[in-house]
Amino acid sequence: MTLHSAKIGQPVSRIDGLAKVTGQARYAAEPHPAGMLYGFIVNSPIARGRIEAIRDEAARAVPGVVEIMTHLNRPHSALFEKSYMDGLSVPGSPYRPLHDAEISFNGQPVAVVLAETFEAAREAAMLLEVDYERWPHNADFEASLHQKYMPGKTRSNYVPPKSRGNAAEAYALSPIKVEGRYHLAPEHHNPMEMHATTVLAEDDGSFTVWDKTQGPQAVQAYLTSALSLSKDQIRVRNPYVGGAFGSGLRAQHNVFLAALGAKMLKRSVRITLTRPQMFTHVFRPEAVMDIALGAQPDGTLQSMIVDGVTDTSRFEHNMENLVIWGLINYKCPNATADYKVAPRDTYTSSDMRAPGAATGVNLFEMAIDEMAYACNMDPLAFRLHNYSDIDAMHDMPLTSKALKEAMHEGAERFGWYNRPMAPKTMRDGKELIGWGMATGIWDAMFSPTSARATLTADGRLHIATAASDIGTGTYTILAQTASETFGIPIEMIDIELGDSTLPECPTEGGSWTAASAGAAVWLACQSLREKLFKAVGKSGNISAWLTEGLSNKTTVLKDGFLQDKGADENLRLSLSEALSLTGQEKLEVEETAKPGLRGTISQMRKARFTHSAVFCEVRVDEELGIVRVTRLVNAVAAGRIMNPKTAASQVRGAMVMATGMALHEESLMDERVGRFMNHNFAEYHIPAHADIPDMEVLFVEEKDREVSPLGVKGVGEIGMCGTAAAIANAIFHATGQRHRSLPITPGS
Amino acid sequence: MRQFSYSRPDTLDTACHTPDHTRFLAGGTNLIDLMKSDVERPEHVVDLSALSMSQIEERPDGGLRLGALATNADTAAHPLVTERYPLLASAILAGASPQIRNRATNGANLNQRTRCHYFYDPDMACNKRSPGTGCSAKGGRNRIMAILGTSDACIATFPSDMCVALAALNATVNLTGPEGERTVPMRDYHRLPEDTPWQDNILRAGEIVTSIDLPSISFGPHHTYLKIRDRLSFAFAIVSVATGLQMENNTIRKACIAMGGVGTKPWCVPEAEALLEGKAPSPSLFRDAAECLLQGAVTDRDNAAKLKLAPRVIIRALSQASAGTPQSQTQKTIF
Ligand SMILES: Cc1cc2nc3c(=O)[nH]c(=O)nc-3n(C[C@H](O)[C@H](O)[C@H](O)COP(=O)(O)OP(=O)(O)OC[C@H]3O[C@@H](n4cnc5c(N)ncnc54)[C@H](O)[C@@H]3O)c2cc1C
Numbered sequence A: 001m002t003l004h005s006a007k008i009g010q011p012v013s014r015i016d017g018l019a020k021v022t023g024q025a026r027y028a029a030e031p032h033p034a035g036m037l038y039g040f041i042v043n044s045p046i047a048r049g050r051i052e053a054i055r056d057e058a059a060r061a062v063p064g065v066v067e068i069m070t071h072l073n074r075p076h077s078a079l080f081e082k083s084y085m086d087g088l089s090v091p092g093s094p095y096r097p098l099h100d101a102e103i104s105f106n107g108q109p110v111a112v113v114l115a116e117t118f119e120a121a122r123e124a125a126m127l128l129e130v131d132y133e134r135w136p137h138n139a140d141f142e143a144s145l146h147q148k149y150m151p152g153k154t155r156s157n158y159v160p161p162k163s164r165g166n167a168a169e170a171y172a173l174s175p176i177k178v179e180g181r182y183h184l185a186p187e188h189h190n191p192m193e194m195h196a197t198t199v200l201a202e203d204d205g206s207f208t209v210w211d212k213t214q215g216p217q218a219v220q221a222y223l224t225s226a227l228s229l230s231k232d233q234i235r236v237r238n239p240y241v242g243g244a245f246g247s248g249l250r251a252q253h254n255v256f257l258a259a260l261g262a263k264m265l266k267r268s269v270r271i272t273l274t275r276p277q278m279f280t281h282v283f284r285p286e287a288v289m290d291i292a293l294g295a296q297p298d299g300t301l302q303s304m305i306v307d308g309v310t311d312t313s314r315f316e317h318n319m320e321n322l323v324i325w326g327l328i329n330y331k332c333p334n335a336t337a338d339y340k341v342a343p344r345d346t347y348t349s350s351d352m353r354a355p356g357a358a359t360g361v362n363l364f365e366m367a368i369d370e371m372a373y374a375c376n377m378d379p380l381a382f383r384l385h386n387y388s389d390i391d392a393m394h395d396m397p398l399t400s401k402a403l404k405e406a407m408h409e410g411a412e413r414f415g416w417y418n419r420p421m422a423p424k425t426m427r428d429g430k431e432l433i434g435w436g437m438a439t440g441i442w443d444a445m446f447s448p449t450s451a452r453a454t455l456t457a458d459g460r461l462h463i464a465t466a467a468s469d470i471g472t473g474t475y476t477i478l479a480q481t482a483s484e485t486f487g488i489p490i491e492m493i494d495i496e497l498g499d500s501t502l503p504e505c506p507t508e509g510g511s512w513t514a515a516s517a518g519a520a521v522w523l524a525c526q527s528l529r530e531k532l533f534k535a536v537g538k539s540g541n542i543s544a545w546l547t548e549g550l551s552n553k554t555t556v557l558k559d560g561f562l563q564d565k566g567a568d569e570n571l572r573l574s575l576s577e578a579l580s581l582t583g584q585e586k587l588e589v590e591e592t593a594k595p596g597l598r599g600t601i602s603q604m605r606k607a608r609f610t611h612s613a614v615f616c617e618v619r620v621d622e623e624l625g626i627v628r629v630t631r632l633v634n635a636v637a638a639g640r641i642m643n644p645k646t647a648a649s650q651v652r653g654a655m656v657m658a659t660g661m662a663l664h665e666e667s668l669m670d671e672r673v674g675r676f677m678n679h680n681f682a683e684y685h686i687p688a689h690a691d692i693p694d695m696e697v698l699f700v701e702e703k704d705r706e707v708s709p710l711g712v713k714g715v716g717e718i719g720m721c722g723t724a725a726a727i728a729n730a731i732f733h734a735t736g737q738r739h740r741s742l743p744i745t746p747g748s
Numbered sequence B: 001m002r003q004f005s006y007s008r009p010d011t012l013d014t015a016c017h018t019p020d021h022t023r024f025l026a027g028g029t030n031l032i033d034l035m036k037s038d039v040e041r042p043e044h045v046v047d048l049s050a051l052s053m054s055q056i057e058e059r060p061d062g063g064l065r066l067g068a069l070a071t072n073a074d075t076a077a078h079p080l081v082t083e084r085y086p087l088l089a090s091a092i093l094a095g096a097s098p099q100i101r102n103r104a105t106n107g108a109n110l111n112q113r114t115r116c117h118y119f120y121d122p123d124m125a126c127n128k129r130s131p132g133t134g135c136s137a138k139g140g141r142n143r144i145m146a147i148l149g150t151s152d153a154c155i156a157t158f159p160s161d162m163c164v165a166l167a168a169l170n171a172t173v174n175l176t177g178p179e180g181e182r183t184v185p186m187r188d189y190h191r192l193p194e195d196t197p198w199q200d201n202i203l204r205a206g207e208i209v210t211s212i213d214l215p216s217i218s219f220g221p222h223h224t225y226l227k228i229r230d231r232l233s234f235a236f237a238i239v240s241v242a243t244g245l246q247m248e249n250n251t252i253r254k255a256c257i258a259m260g261g262v263g264t265k266p267w268c269v270p271e272a273e274a275l276l277e278g279k280a281p282s283p284s285l286f287r288d289a290a291e292c293l294l295q296g297a298v299t300d301r302d303n304a305a306k307l308k309l310a311p312r313v314i315i316r317a318l319s320q321a322s323a324g325t326p327q328s329q330t331q332k333t334i335f
């Protein structure tokens, strides 16, 4: 076998790929502890009211049914106390599954059947009869807009919009105006893997919990406080996650209910949601944005007024950074924005891939396109004309912004410069052809993260951190980082992730894992190498070349061997030999990467974002309302790219999702009952292969020493931002018709 | 899914002498889904797979017999089908996905249930699923529901693509039941919901579809199956049209046309066919045909788009057929 030392920046294939395609990778619903019970959730068919009676004789009579857990018989939990808040929640009062008889959303769990087999649990769930008293509710978004409000306490990551100049006056005086209401339908995350939890009840009263989550330590904290257990009594594992897109940020009710059932019966329990049940919890909120733009005839933006609303539940205030993006990204002397939430009797909406920006950037970029046309200017030229080199909302410098380069490289690759300005001028047979573009922006975040590096007697390097690989390629980029930093072939590295007992790592989300966990691994590997060199140096009986090299600092670690810089290959020492010289069984370090490391700059002094420029070609059969996306080019400026292969695949995946946002995905709320009705994959349409063209992703060079220790910004979400707008703008260019509500479906 | 008994008889006679509350199982792509969702609650499941009904063979009259258990995939790929009934092959390929077509069978395609959201959700009132409970789709999220053949009791579409082509082709359906055999024209097989929407078709208790006969008819290249849906593949029709025209010196000698996605059954209007016959193809003729086909259409809260699109799809399909340029099911451009 040839061994490979990988470098950061190489297109290494996923190191966990084989485990995944051969079924070796274990997911949350896969452990099979002896004596495990299957839980099946029964959901409320009403949106508001209370349970009057539960008749469970028929359900209990199903052979194999062990217990039916409801608010009447469930054990007590600290989570039921009024003062309880989980660390991950948004302001408000979190929903407490099986707390009492009150119903506050359609689909709310009212009972969990626990049985020896899945089939028995499901059948009993179908036989359970629950009587409800119905109270009036509102699940209609339009109607909820009349009750919109600003929560008294905001989410910790909420960025309040900041006004500049006098937007209203400047708008009134602007010779060119664009004004409209833009809308996005609600969407569900729908990862391939359904939400599931397997709770293993251990003999000593502790629990090992396999959960589909983006943050094992967050779920551990949630369960320890909910069940009043100590930290060492709950271990949460999620080594593999079949996609999540944000649905695994907060602990979902399946986690709590499985743990509560295990506590009640002192047995292992598994709960898996069905696809229809995936529509009973989190979703991307429905949104409206009223946008008014004013400009001079030469295309200089004079005023931006953005007024946005997203929905939330009655019990929690979910908030998004919806309205700020245009104010940050465009130079314009007068700007103001306002944001509110509108309450409905549904479950709380939640973060979904690029929360806030996926909606806010795309809708704003559709308005910008309208303004470019109102000024009779090419949409790319219009954006360049109003380009801001700083965070224009906070009047703060940026660590980097290679958006201009992205615009040019993307335009060049796409062939944008040959575009006729007038809409409805390109045609091929019955199809109209349109070219549209938009820009994207998303946060480049960094969070303190720890990692452990261990060298073992067999000469292998073990890396451990409680990060989650939600399908993004985290295993692979961390192995590359370790291989380059430590100087060891990638085949000699083991990466351990997805376990709450490992060194601390924040919940995966916001595209910060690559930058943060990458930095922690980098730091740990540096420090392990130093520790090794020191220990070897002290061990006494080493060859002269090594003694000399260590004291002259010419010894290096390369391809898994200690050797002298430039010296001949025979004089080298393997890692296992080196370790045995030290007389130790293993060497281990743990390090924490924090902001400020390696000259990175405080977020208070410089703002940091990832940018992109997306170009799209559509073909539209105007008569039949059929839109085909035939080309997509996305030029991304995201700092240093750790692995162009996994990074491009992240961007492409988001572009597929954004194509769904533009053309297909929509959860249809029946406001009469408060339920999303198209709750299956036959009727909730995500793009099929036929809907997706060849997509090109370009990474624009962007050296940024200030944003994070490795110069990395993260690429998990940027592909969402701009792509949907580029498609909508291309449809305008093809047909001359503006659509201000997404998705744009046949006949709309 | 509730408890049920299972049997796999090896004669047709045993299979059709079944107790009440029986469902026949073929490929299972529809029945099993509905049982898991607690929509279908059979007490007995009778698996038809041991019966030899998967033949595809020529008939003495020059037509073709399609066995009820032949899969949709095998049917669409069969040389006799692709040569003589490309319209049928095209309609089958416009439906579902390759994986589903590999399992799905011809006889069951006729007997698949509606995709109405409310039918699929046992928490919601639905006359088709639970007689007498009401129709939640009326006034609800009914963008996918029917505009033709609806009643106060039900507005659900019959979702098949294959059956639209079969109706256009004037196929006949062969049945065997406890009282013997009978043959029913495809156009009469499905029923309008009226006030008994739980009866999708004329099948009697214990009756089994054994085969489908295609008459000897050829349109040369003058046919098409044009399907408009919410994504370019793997979605049920919003509007679809199957049509075959026999052309002679730029005159339509015989016209066959049926619609999917808009009706509570595959939608045929003989007057529209008669109106086309003996005339030269022209946009205004096609417009008249569309008007005739859509007579009596009624829209509800969300499905007005179907009425807007339907005439355009009819006109386009008729232009494709008259020009002899049938719609490809792999190239997504619509000519
Ligand atoms: C995700 C999805 C997408 C789909 N998309 C499309 C589409 O776009 N277009 C389309 O046309 N179809 C589509 N289908 C439907 C598919 O074509 C049908 O499910 C299939 O034809 C049913 O065949 P089966 O053999 O699997 O039926 P089964 O599920 O076995 O049976 C279906 C019904 O027919 C009855 N039945 C079966 N055989 C007989 C018989 N010989 N005589 C009497 N009754 C019988 C059964 O009792 C049952 O009620 C889709 C299905 C799925 C799941």
Ligand code: SF4
Pocket (backbone or CB within 6 Å): B114, B116, B117, B118, B119, B125, B126, B127, B128, B129, B134, B135, B136, B137, B138, B145, B153, B154, B155, B156, B197
């Ligand atoms: S349209 Fe028919 S199938 Fe749908 S809810 Fe009404 S009765 Fe049921």
